[in-house]
Amino acid sequence: MDRSKKTGILNILRFHCAWQRANSGLAGAFAALIIGVFPLVFRDYYFDILNFKTQFFYWVVIIFAAVLLMVNAAFLILSIYLGCLRDPVRGRRIDASDWSMLDFILIAGISTLQSVFPAAALLGSDGRFSGLLLWIAYAFMYFAVSKNLRLRQWYMDLFLAAGMAACAIGILQYFDIDPIGFRRMMEPEQFYMFTSTIGNINTYTSYAALLAGASTLLFFVEESRIRKKWYFFCMSVSFFALITGMSDNAYLAILALIGLLPLYAFKNLRGVSTYTFILAVLTSEFWILHRLLPPHSGAAGRMGGLYRVISGSHYLIVLVAALWAVYAALRRIIQRLPDAHPLMRDGNRGRWAWLAFLAVGVILTGFALYDVNVRGNAGNYGGLAQYLAINDDWGTHRWYIWRIGLERYRGFSITQKLFGTGPDTYGLVVMEKYYDEMVKRYGEFFDSAHNEYLQYLVTVGLAGLAAYLALLVTSVCKMIRSAGKRPYVMAIAFAIICYAAQAAVNISVPIVTPVMLMLLAMGVSGADETA
Numbered sequence: 001m002d003r004s005k006k007t008g009i010l011n012i013l014r015f016h017c018a019w020q021r022a023n024s025g026l027a028g029a030f031a032a033l034i035i036g037v038f039p040l041v042f043r044d045y046y047f048d049i050l051n052f053k054t055q056f057f058y059w060v061v062i063i064f065a066a067v068l069l070m071v072n073a074a075f076l077i078l079s080i081y082l083g084c085l086r087d088p089v090r091g092r093r094i095d096a097s098d099w100s101m102l103d104f105i106l107i108a109g110i111s112t113l114q115s116v117f118p119a120a121a122l123l124g125s126d127g128r129f130s131g132l133l134l135w136i137a138y139a140f141m142y143f144a145v146s147k148n149l150r151l152r153q154w155y156m157d158l159f160l161a162a163g164m165a166a167c168a169i170g171i172l173q174y175f176d177i178d179p180i181g182f183r184r185m186m187e188p189e190q191f192y193m194f195t196s197t198i199g200n201i202n203t204y205t206s207y208a209a210l211l212a213g214a215s216t217l218l219f220f221v222e223e224s225r226i227r228k229k230w231y232f233f234c235m236s237v238s239f240f241a242l243i244t245g246m247s248d249n250a251y252l253a254i255l256a257l258i259g260l261l262p263l264y265a266f267k268n269l270r271g272v273s274t275y276t277f278i279l280a281v282l283t284s285e286f287w288i289l290h291r292l293l294p295p296h297s298g299a300a301g302r303m304g305g306l307y308r309v310i311s312g313s314h315y316l317i318v319l320v321a322a323l324w325a326v327y328a329a330l331r332r333i334i335q336r337l338p339d340a341h342p343l344m345r346d347g348n349r350g351r352w353a354w355l356a357f358l359a360v361g362v363i364l365t366g367f368a369l370y371d372v373n374v375r376g377n378a379g380n381y382g383g384l385a386q387y388l389a390i391n392d393d394w395g396t397h398r399w400y401i402w403r404i405g406l407e408r409y410r411g412f413s414i415t416q417k418l419f420g421t422g423p424d425t426y427g428l429v430v431m432e433k434y435y436d437e438m439v440k441r442y443g444e445f446f447d448s449a450h451n452e453y454l455q456y457l458v459t460v461g462l463a464g465l466a467a468y469l470a471l472l473v474t475s476v477c478k479m480i481r482s483a484g485k486r487p488y489v490m491a492i493a494f495a496i497i498c499y500a501a502q503a504a505v506n507i508s509v510p511i512v513t514p515v516m517l518m519l520l521a522m523g524v525s526g527a528d529e530t531a
Helices: 003-036 049-082 096-114 118-123 132-146 153-174 201-221 225-244 249-265 269-292 298-302 306-311 316-336 349-373 378-388 394-410 414-419 426-442 452-482 487-505 513-530
Strands: none
Touching: 003 049, 003 132, 003 153, 003 513, 049 132, 096 118, 096 132, 096 414, 096 452, 118 132, 132 513, 153 201, 153 225, 153 487, 153 513, 201 225, 201 249, 201 269, 201 487, 201 513, 225 249, 225 269, 249 269, 249 349, 249 487, 269 306, 269 316, 306 378, 349 378, 378 394, 394 426, 394 452, 414 452, 426 452, 452 487, 452 513, 487 513
C-alpha cells in the first residue's frame, strides 16, 4: 500500500473518530442534565412539580434531538463532500436490550391505537403523563445515549452529587428544617407527604433507592481512599434518606440490596468483611435516627410500619453491637491471613452458601404467609403480622387496588390482555367500574396500580409487560457481564435492581423514571464499550 493511500485511510479514520466524539460529547451533556440537574429543578415548589419536571424533560429531549440532528447532518454533508461516507470504525450492534425497548414502543403504539381512550393513552393526561409520547422520548434517550456515550466514572459522581443535595433537603425536612422554603405555602398535614425537590415521599424513596444501590456498590468496589470516603458518605446519606422518607417501599429496595449484594461480594473474606461493615452502618442508622428524632415532632407521629418494627425492637442494639464486633474480628483475621490463603482468594463458595441461605429465607417467608393467612396464626409474628396478613387494607389499600386491577384484566378480551388498554390509562379503566366502591370504602379514588408491573399488565398488556421486564433483565445481565473490566457499571446494575424491587409497590412517574432509564442507557453504553 503506497503512502498516499495510507494517509487517506488515516484521514478517514480521524474524520469518523471526530464524528463519534461529537456524538459522545452531546450524549454526555444530555446524560449530565438528566442525572445532575433534572432531579433538582422545580418551579412552584410542590404545586406543579410533576407538570414542570415533565415539561423540563421534554424540552431537554427536544433541544438535544435538534442539536444532535444538526451536528450529524453537518458531518454527513461533510463526509459526502470529502468522499469518506463509509465509516471504517465499527459501530455498536443492536442487541437484546435494544430489541426489548423497540418491542415495548411497538406494543405501546398498538395499545394506543386500539385503546378506548386514545388521547389519554398518547399523552398520559389522565394519569401521570406516562403515555406513548413520553415513552417515545424515553426510547430516543435510551438509543441516543446507549449508542453514543463513552461512560466514565465521573458521571456516577455527578449523579451522586445531585442525589446528595436532594437527600440533604429531604433529611432536613424530616427534622422540620425547611432549607429552601418548600413548606411555606403548604398545609401542616401535607408536610410529611412531600419532600425534597422530588415531591411525593413514595417518589422520593424510589429516587433514594437508585442512589443507595449505586453508592453501596461503588463503595464496595472502589480502591482509591479519597473516592471510597466519598462513596461511604453517599451510601450513608442515601440510607438516611431511605429511612427518613417514611415510605415502606424503601424497605423493598433495602431488602434487595442486602439480599443480593452477597452474590457479588462473597467472593472472598474481604468481601464478607465489607458487607458486614455495610450492614453495621445501616443498622446503626436505624438505631441513631430513632434517638435523634424528638418524640413530639411531626415526623415521629408519621413514622410507622417497618420503621417502628425495626427501630423499636429491643434487639436492635444487640444486632448493631454484634455486627460491629463481627466486622472487627474479620478485619483482624484478614490482617493475619496471607493473600494466598484459600479464604482470601476469589471463589464461589461464599456465593453458593448465600444462595442457599436466600432459598431458605424464601421458603420460610412462604410458610409464614401460609401460617398467617390460612392457619390464622398472625399473633405469632408480632409487628410483622400486618405485612403478612393479606387483605384489602394491606399496604395502605394496595391489595385492594391490585385486586380490582386483576379483576378488570380478567374481563379483558384476548387482544386487550395482550396489548392492554393504552399506556397510563389504569385509573380510567378501574374507576369506570369501581369508582363508587372506592369512594364509599376509603373516601378516595385510586388512579394508579401502585405496582409498576401490574400497571403495565393492565395498560400495555402481557406483551408490554414482558418487553419491559426483558429490557430490565437483559440490560442488567449485560452490565453484570462487563463488571469485571468496569466495576462501576455494576453500580448501575444494582441501582436498577433496587429501583425494580421497590417498583412492586410503587408507581412510575416522569420525576424518577427518566433518571432510572438514563442510568440504564448509561450502563448499557458502558457494557458496549467493554465488549
